[in-house]
Amino acid sequence: MQTFFIIAILALGFLITFQIAKASEYVAVIRGEEKTRKQTNKINAFMLLVFLIVGLIGVYYCNEQLKGKILGEPASDHGVLIDRMLYITIAITFVVFFLTQIALFWFSFKYQEKEGRKAYFYPHNNRLELIWTVIPAIALTVLVGFGIFYWFRITGDAPKDAMKVEVIGSQFKWEYRYPGQDGILGKKYYKKIDGENPLGQLWEDAANHDDIYIVGEPLHLVVNKPVKMILGAKDVIHDVGLPHFRMKMDAVPGTPTTMWFTPTKTSEEMKKITGKSDFVYEIACDQMCGAGHWSMRGEIIVETQEEFDAWMAQKKPKYLTAFPDKDPNAPKADTTKQIAANAVGNN
Numbered sequence: 001m002q003t004f005f006i007i008a009i010l011a012l013g014f015l016i017t018f019q020i021a022k023a024s025e026y027v028a029v030i031r032g033e034e035k036t037r038k039q040t041n042k043i044n045a046f047m048l049l050v051f052l053i054v055g056l057i058g059v060y061y062c063n064e065q066l067k068g069k070i071l072g073e074p075a076s077d078h079g080v081l082i083d084r085m086l087y088i089t090i091a092i093t094f095v096v097f098f099l100t101q102i103a104l105f106w107f108s109f110k111y112q113e114k115e116g117r118k119a120y121f122y123p124h125n126n127r128l129e130l131i132w133t134v135i136p137a138i139a140l141t142v143l144v145g146f147g148i149f150y151w152f153r154i155t156g157d158a159p160k161d162a163m164k165v166e167v168i169g170s171q172f173k174w175e176y177r178y179p180g181q182d183g184i185l186g187k188k189y190y191k192k193i194d195g196e197n198p199l200g201q202l203w204e205d206a207a208n209h210d211d212i213y214i215v216g217e218p219l220h221l222v223v224n225k226p227v228k229m230i231l232g233a234k235d236v237i238h239d240v241g242l243p244h245f246r247m248k249m250d251a252v253p254g255t256p257t258t259m260w261f262t263p264t265k266t267s268e269e270m271k272k273i274t275g276k277s278d279f280v281y282e283i284a285c286d287q288m289c290g291a292g293h294w295s296m297r298g299e300i301i302v303e304t305q306e307e308f309d310a311w312m313a314q315k316k317p318k319y320l321t322a323f324p325d326k327d328p329n330a331p332k333a334d335t336t337k338q339i340a341a342n343a344v345g346n347n
């Protein structure tokens with residue numbers, strides 16, 4: 001039905017344009033070609049001026065409308081750099097936009113065809129050529145220079161003391177893995193992935209024994225502590241998008257990618273800054289990865305080291321779930337019986 005309407009509207013639009021063209025052709029014949037051409041030329045020149053004014057008002061209106069809808073303060077060290085770069089770019093392009101648009105439409109209006117006026121033939125001017133080559137060259141060098149400088153800082157190596165966390169995307173969820181006490185993420189092999197071992201951890205690698213697996217709950221990060229994310233995917237290409245930290249990086253099956261940043265504000269601080277009591281840091285999938293793509297929205301909690309440690313202390317390595325008999329804290333079957341027997345005896 002929708003397709004039918006679209007085709008009908010297009011056909012109607014074509015018909016109307018065709019009829020108007022035909023009608024103006026007849027009018028031209030009746031009134032005389034030359035006169036009509038001059039009149040149309042005048043109208044066109046005037047419309048260009050109208051376009052300029054309406055366009056500029058539109059630009060201002062859009063800015064007013066969307067002002068409060070941008071993300072606000074960045075919540076990471078890299079975010080500050082990204083925002084600064086963005087504002088410098090916007091400031092430069094803003095000036096260029098205004099100057100060029102006004103010149104373009106105003107000149108078209110002012111120098112429209114007039115009786116007795118002949119276009120001035122002005123083929124070349126070295127000084128002008130130099131000016132409009134050198135100024136954009138300097139502006140672009142500044143922009144690209146900033147970009148490269150920040151790019152190297154952001155994509156450079158993470159600090160040695162950075163905490164590590166693995167982020168794995170699949171249709172349609174995020175899974176996380178912390179390296180545990182040893183600070184090393186154990187080896188994985190995709191053929192080992194099953195219901196009991198969702199990341200395919202190799203249990204013979206001892207580095208895996210203390211790794212903490214998290215799914216279906218927010219990712220926890222420590223404020224003012226650099227975090228290095230090791231990204232991966234199980235099926236298609238996903239993308240870890242962290243809008244509040246101004247970070248994003250593809251999560252690719254088979255090829256680990258990394259990114260690092262330092263969260264600078266806790267979730268609680270962010271609630272005060274934004275004035276929103278329900279504020280949450282989001283992790284989004286920034287790659288159209290399938291029909292359930294939207295449902296990959298996850299949450300991140302940024303907290304103090306103490307809060308993080310308290311949360312982490314409740315977590316049990318996946319290894320101990322896979323091999324309950326290796327768990328020193330798990331109640332042994334016979335010991336439980338013994339305790340029960342003792343309790344009965346004491347009564």
Ligand SMILES: [Cu+2]
Nearest residue numbers: 238285289296
């Ligand atoms: Cu995705």
